Amino acid sequence: DHTALIYLMDKNGNFVRPFDLKRKPEEAAADLKRYL
Secondary structure (H helix, E strand, C coil): CCCCCEEEECCCCCEEEEECCCCCHHHHHHHHHHHC
């Protein structure tokens, strides 16, 4: 077993926060919209 991590980066390539995969798609989409 291993942990998969996705890092959310801004448009300049700077780290924003880890992206949690264990949530509802609607919640993930709302979080992504905040940074696009």
